[in-house]
Amino acid sequence: MEQRIYYGPITPEDLANALTARFNRGGFRVTQIGSGPKIALQICTREDISSGGKTAVGISLQRTPKGLIVQVGEQALWNVAASLGVTMLSLLRNPWQLLDRMDDLAQDIESLQLTREIWETIDATARLYGAGERISQALGRLVCEYCRTPNTPDHSHCVACGAPLPGTFSPVCPNCGATLPAHANRCSQCGTQLPAA
Numbered sequence: 001m002e003q004r005i006y007y008g009p010i011t012p013e014d015l016a017n018a019l020t021a022r023f024n025r026g027g028f029r030v031t032q033i034g035s036g037p038k039i040a041l042q043i044c045t046r047e048d049i050s051s052g053g054k055t056a057v058g059i060s061l062q063r064t065p066k067g068l069i070v071q072v073g074e075q076a077l078w079n080v081a082a083s084l085g086v087t088m089l090s091l092l093r094n095p096w097q098l099l100d101r102m103d104d105l106a107q108d109i110e111s112l113q114l115t116r117e118i119w120e121t122i123d124a125t126a127r128l129y130g131a132g133e134r135i136s137q138a139l140g141r142l143v144c145e146y147c148r149t150p151n152t153p154d155h156s157h158c159v160a161c162g163a164p165l166p167g168t169f170s171p172v173c174p175n176c177g178a179t180l181p182a183h184a185n186r187c188s189q190c191g192t193q194l195p196a197a
Helices: 012-023 078-093 097-112 114-128 135-139
Strands: 002-006 028-033 038-045 056-064 067-072
Touching (some): 002 114, 012 028, 012 038, 012 067, 067 114, 078 097
Antiparallel strands (some): 002 067, 028 038, 056 067
16 A cells, blocks of 8 residues: 655545546446545446446545645455456457457556556645655745745746745845846846945
8 A cells, every 4th residue: 555645725525526436438438435534546447338347446635734635545456456357368369359459458557557657646736736755845834925836945936827925035226226127137227237235
């Protein structure tokens, strides 16, 4: 079971909704148990799908004071492996069987990538909500006072609206009063050499 902790303003419901939206389609079904600070999800192949092997993955989402703990269990792959084995044996007997087993093969390949796609969805959703795996990612954000967008500390202006961020001051030319970029050496308006910061 792989575990990650995300720090920032993300809830179990946020991740559960994203995972349900991503995987409750096609050959997969998502079942949710619980709500609030503890949610368990199971992503598995639908019972009514006749192609490919069956697989399932369990996911645990738990909010703690330190962050959101995400655990993804081991994927059940025996049925997928058996289905791939049947496909390979039938191809050895008759290569034209590939046409007959194409849907099985496609479903098996999709099932083999399930755990990777789950983590990609979780990581993308966490980034969308401004959460990260390192605590410094969550604490090292400057929030714009105008549009409430989180910005990384290396920005002096908001990436969304362009407003100056709190704790940062745009340098001003001592000669003409023009507002300048943070690391400017010369004034872009009058050409005055700026004093070293």
